[in-house]
Amino acid sequence: xxxxxxxxxxxxxxxxxxxxxxxxxxxxxxxxxxxxxxxxxxxxxxxxxxxxxxxxxxxxxxxxxxxxxxxxxxxxxxxxxxxxxxxxxxxxxxxxxxxxxxxxxxxxxxxxxxxxxxxxxxxxxxxxxxxxxxxxxxxxxxxxxxxxxxxxxxxxxxxxxxxxxxxxxxxxxxxxxxxxxxxxxxxxxxxxxxxxxxxxxxxxxxxxxxxxxxxxxxxxxxxxxxxxxxxxxxxxxxxxxxxxxxxxxxxxxxxxxxxxxxxxxxxxxxxxxxxxxxxxxxxxxxxxxxxxxxxxxx
Ligand SMILES: *Cc1c(COP(=O)(O)O)cnc(C)c1O
Numbered sequence: 001x002x003x004x005x006x007x008x009x010x011x012x013x014x015x016x017x018x019x020x021x022x023x024x025x026x027x028x029x030x031x032x033x034x035x036x037x038x039x040x041x042x043x044x045x046x047x048x049x050x051x052x053x054x055x056x057x058x059x060x061x062x063x064x065x066x067x068x069x070x071x072x073x074x075x076x077x078x079x080x081x082x083x084x085x086x087x088x089x090x091x092x093x094x095x096x097x098x099x100x101x102x103x104x105x106x107x108x109x110x111x112x113x114x115x116x117x118x119x120x121x122x123x124x125x126x127x128x129x130x131x132x133x134x135x136x137x138x139x140x141x142x143x144x145x146x147x148x149x150x151x152x153x154x155x156x157x158x159x160x161x162x163x164x165x166x167x168x169x170x171x172x173x174x175x176x177x178x179x180x181x182x183x184x185x186x187x188x189x190x191x192x193x194x195x196x197x198x199x200x201x202x203x204x205x206x207x208x209x210x211x212x213x214x215x216x217x218x219x220x221x222x223x224x225x226x227x228x229x230x231x232x233x234x235x236x237x238x239x240x241x242x243x244x245x246x247x248x249x250x251x252x253x254x255x256x257x258x259x260x261x262x263x264x265x266x267x268x269x270x271x272x273x274x275x276x277x278x279x280x281x282x283x284x285x286x287x288x289x290x291x292x293x294x295x296x297x298x
């Protein structure tokens with residue numbers, strides 16, 4: 001069980017709220033954060049059906065690729081990562097820490113030019129892939145699928161044992177994690193889940209999340225905040241950086257520079273805007289992403 005750390009600060013006392021951070025960055029050194037939950041059931045399925053290799057897609061800094069490569073090593077299953085950007089192909093000196101580590105963990109890296117990469121989910125590309133690897137197990141970019149979403153059940157149950165929360169904040173990339181939390185968390189009429197989009201212009205995420213939800217059971221209220229992307233995916237701005245620095249030095253908890261920095265920033269902004277109800281118990285979900293930072297800053 002990962003810790004649920006209480007964050008004490010006068011800002012929170014003044015607003016009459018209580019704040020915790022759920023430390024999923026500590027759940028595994030490399031298969032870290034939300035990616036562990038997204039992979040778990042997929043790995044069991046692949047193992048049970050003797051599927052091999054595990055195949056997926058990602059950019060050079062993809063936490064999903066890092067997690068999949070590490071999982072392949074741990075469970076001794078071959079992995080193949082299709083990486084965006086063929087300019088990296090013959091230039092390992094330009095590889096990110098994520099790619100170097102993925103290859104060290106035994107992942108076979110194949111670089112795709114951007115145009116081909118964009119077509120990776122289309123039938124043509126997928127059929128070709130299935131023909132090449134008839135026994136392979138293909139995971140989409142970011143790892144979001146039905147089993148990934150079901151994989152958040154243990155996390156929501158663990159959190160339920162630790163606290164009866166009113167607000168649950170989490171970072172959003174594909175929306176798989178948010179969908180998993182909405183789908184699996186216990187329903188209470190006062191509860192709210194708030195996802196913070198890391199991407200710019202991510203309105204489509206509302207539908208993307210909705211399509212994963214099974215509305216046969218009552219679901220907690222949820223929303224996705226679209227205005228805290230700080231310039232777009234992988235980008236940031238002065239305000240977000242300042243907030244991250246403040247948070248890290250105040251609480252001695254490191255945030256990743258792509259997702260959790262924006263999640264915390266959004267929470268602090270929404271708090272200042274009076275958008276968090278008095279008396280509320282707030283949980284910030286730390287979704288990890290620190291394995292891409294070779295040198296910890298704290
Ligand atoms: C991948 C990732 C996310 C986004 O998860 P989705 O399920 O794609 O929305 C958030 N935080 C971290 C640290 C991640 O690596």
